[in-house]
Amino acid sequence: MILQSEAATMALGKQLADILLPGDKIALTGTLGAGKTTLARGLLRGLGFEDDVPSPTFAIVQQYEPPEVRLSLAHVDFYRIEDPNEIQELGLDDILMDGAIIAEWPDRMADSFWTEGLQITLEIRNDNTRQLTWTAGPAWKDRWPII
Numbered sequence: 798m799i800l801q802s803e804a805a806t807m808a809l810g811k812q813l814a815d816i817l818l819p820g821d822k823i824a825l826t827g828t829l830g831a832g833k834t835t836l837a838r839g840l841l842r843g844l845g846f847e848d849d850v851p852s853p854t855f856a857i858v859q860q861y862e863p864p865e866v867r868l869s870l871a872h873v874d875f876y877r878i879e880d881p882n883e884i885q886e887l888g889l890d891d892i893l894m895d896g897a898i899i900a901e902w903p904d905r906m907a908d909s910f911w912t913e914g915l916q917i918t919l920e921i922r923n924d925n926t927r928q929l930t931w932t933a934g935p936a937w938k939d940r941w942p943i944i
């Protein structure tokens with residue numbers, strides 16, 4: 798699918814919010830500036846979050862909880878993770894018990910962590926629009942694709 802503008806990336810994130818369930822994992826892959834944070838922003842907006850959404854690069858995990866959002870969501874950026882042991886300390890399994898995860902730079906985690914998830918790749922095209930490709934585990938059957 799082609800995303801023609803920042804607004805289209807945001808809109809897709811908002812649609813994703815409508816189908817999001819506890820335990821969902823969304824992996825966002827793409828080069829710097831591909832639109833990963835924009836998509837996460839749209840998702841958070843769709844979940845009801847009204848404030849600014851910072852890039853989680855510095856915090857690594859940015860947690861959003863009700864009532865600001867309809868479903869708790871961890872916005873994760875694995876970019877700065879170097880030691881796999883650090884990942885265990887993030888408590889992602891606990892978060893997934895009643896919430897969802899959307900993560901940038903997911904390749905820092907084992908592939909097996911994402912096989913049940915929705916794995917999205919964003920690429921910058923020559924005309925500056927974005928190409929989105931995806932794979933999704935069985936949990937996403939009948940929910941995705943949404944447009």
Ligand SMILES: Nc1ncnc2c1ncn2[C@@H]1O[C@H](COP(=O)(O)OP(=O)(O)OP(=O)(O)O)[C@@H](O)[C@H]1O
Nearest residue numbers: 800801802803806829830831832833834835926927
């Ligand atoms: N579909 C689109 N078409 C054109 N520009 C877009 C599109 N989606 C997002 N952008 C723009 O791309 C820029 C980078 O977006 P964003 O910060 O979300 O990327 P990122 O992948 O999170 O980057 P980084 O890895 O550096 O954090 C922003 O200026 C945003 O407006």
